[in-house]
Amino acid sequence: KRTLYKSMALALALLVAVTVFQRSLTPDQFLQESLPVTLGPPKAQKPSGHQVNFENFWKSPKDVTPSPVASQGPQVWDVTTTNCSANLNLSRQSWFQSLEPHFRQFLTYRHCRYFPMLLNHPEKCRGDVYLLVVVKSVITQHDRREAIRRTWGHEWESAGRGRGAVRTLFLLGTASKQEERAHYQQLLAYEDRLYGDILQWDFLDSFFNLTLKEIHFLKWLDIYCPNVPFIFKGDDDVFVNPTNLLEFLADRRPQENLFVGDVLQHARPIRRKDNKYYIPPVLYTKPSYPPYAGGGGFLMAGGLARRLHHACDTLELYPIDDVFLGMCLEVLGVQPTGHEGFKTFGISRNRASRMNKEPCFFRSMLVVHKLLPAELLAMWGLVHGNLTCSRKLQVL
Ligand SMILES: *[C@@H]1O[C@H](CO)[C@@H](O)[C@H](O)[C@H]1NC(C)=O
Ligand SMILES: *[C@@H]1O[C@H](CO)[C@@H](O)[C@H](O)[C@H]1NC(C)=O
Numbered sequence: 001k002r003t004l005y006k007s008m009a010l011a012l013a014l015l016v017a018v019t020v021f022q023r024s025l026t027p028d029q030f031l032q033e034s035l036p037v038t039l040g041p042p043k044a045q046k047p048s049g050h051q052v053n054f055e056n057f058w059k060s061p062k063d064v065t066p067s068p069v070a071s072q073g074p075q076v077w078d079v080t081t082t083n084c085s086a087n088l089n090l091s092r093q094s095w096f097q098s099l100e101p102h103f104r105q106f107l108t109y110r111h112c113r114y115f116p117m118l119l120n121h122p123e124k125c126r127g128d129v130y131l132l133v134v135v136k137s138v139i140t141q142h143d144r145r146e147a148i149r150r151t152w153g154h155e156w157e158s159a160g161r162g163r164g165a166v167r168t169l170f171l172l173g174t175a176s177k178q179e180e181r182a183h184y185q186q187l188l189a190y191e192d193r194l195y196g197d198i199l200q201w202d203f204l205d206s207f208f209n210l211t212l213k214e215i216h217f218l219k220w221l222d223i224y225c226p227n228v229p230f231i232f233k234g235d236d237d238v239f240v241n242p243t244n245l246l247e248f249l250a251d252r253r254p255q256e257n258l259f260v261g262d263v264l265q266h267a268r269p270i271r272r273k274d275n276k277y278y279i280p281p282v283l284y285t286k287p288s289y290p291p292y293a294g295g296g297g298f299l300m301a302g303g304l305a306r307r308l309h310h311a312c313d314t315l316e317l318y319p320i321d322d323v324f325l326g327m328c329l330e331v332l333g334v335q336p337t338g339h340e341g342f343k344t345f346g347i348s349r350n351r352a353s354r355m356n357k358e359p360c361f362f363r364s365m366l367v368v369h370k371l372l373p374a375e376l377l378a379m380w381g382l383v384h385g386n387l388t389c390s391r392k393l394q395v396l
């Protein structure tokens with residue numbers, strides 16, 4: 001039944017996609033552009049069809065005060081082939097043999113840092129962009145992306161108070177199940193035609209590869225969005241209140257080392273094997289992690305993000321992405337700042353608590369974990385509807 005419903009919904013989406021796309025292009029363009037094919041050996045992705053006018057691109061108004069990090073790096077995504085061979089050195093070691101399979105897989109490919117792009121949007125930061133919203137998603141979670149586009153991921157031409165635009169992108173790898181790949185890849189290509197908001201890289205979208213997603217995004221940002229003042233990065237199962245985010249940012253300067261979220265201090269690596277975040281002692285020997293912000297949603301300044309990209313490049317990959325980012329911050333000597341409005345571990349740890357359903361709380365927050373698409377749409381409606389709250393919650 002679910003499959004039937006899904007195929008019907010997708011067929012409809014396809015029809016809409018094709019119609020909208022045909023309207024937005026001259027017939028000539030429509031014929032020229034072929035769908036990205038991702039099976040078989042990855043092809044070099046030229047940013048054709050998304051041609052950036054670099055002259056204007058680099059001369060955005062923000063360039064008046066040049067950023068301290070001069071752009072020395074590539075001006076396009078320069079990884080065009082996947083050259084990732086298993087590290088067979090490890091298999092001879094006895095400690096390696098005794099690890100769980102997913103840790104062995106992680107370590108076997110840990111040295112493979114960058115992969116080619118399958119879907120790119122070099123044009124995303126063209127013009128005056130104030131806030132870039134990026135959302136970690138996986139290929140099968142189309143409904144979450146749809147709900148986010150209709151709620152907090154909505155793009156704005158202006159962030160208000162004379163500020164630039166708010167733009168949204170989703171960050172994806174490839175389908176983790178081989179048999180899903182061809183089918184979902186086609187659908188994703190149509191989805192991207194319709195909305196133009198997908199960045200996709202040619203690596204497997206697994207939990208341990210989220211760190212790859214982190215460094216791929218930072219590298220991408222360095223190339224294609226060098227001047228964006230602020231970035232919000234979050235999960236696809238959170239509630240975000242963009243009005244509050246923008247109010248919070250109103251008196252921040254992009255030059256600050258702003259990195260704010262739900263910060264954990266002295267968190268210990270989890271050593272219980274049945275936990276999702278379990279880390280064997282061979283992978284991390286210190287008793288605690290550097291301070292880090294929960295990956296569910298955090299804000300950072302663009303300049304800091306570019307420096308993070310270079311800092312992360314000096315470290316070996318760590319399987320937990322938000323901890324890894326904390327390690328990169330430590331390299332820079334930057335402390336992440338905790339803020340009450342970021343509840344990436346839920347409002348109340350008690351799942352049954354009524355606070356987790358209370359719209360007045362959501363209205364006063366910046367980010368709350370965790371809401372599924374139907375809950376997100378419903379909560380969004382409540383928060384932006386006729387809501388009377390008995391007392392104003394002062395969080396900002
Ligand atoms: C891939 O890597 C191997 C060893 O690291 C190297 O010998 C080979 O030339 C590389 N191939 C490409 C296409 O970069
Ligand atoms: C495997 O070991 C050799 C020799 O010690 C080393 O040169 C090579 O870089 C190692 N391979 C990887 C992927 O670390």
Ligand SMILES: *[C@@H]1O[C@H](CO)[C@@H](O)[C@H](O)[C@H]1NC(C)=O
Nearest residue numbers: 105106109203204206208209
């Ligand atoms: C990460 O992605 C690469 C490339 O697709 C893959 O070879 C590797 O096994 C993945 N690692 C994990 C831990 O899933």
Ligand SMILES: *[C@@H]1O[C@H](CO)[C@@H](O)[C@H](O)[C@H]1NC(C)=O
Nearest residue numbers: 381382384385386387388389
């Ligand atoms: C909003 O609240 C007012 C007063 O309580 C009510 O008259 C009105 O119908 C409500 N509007 C909506 C859209 O619910």
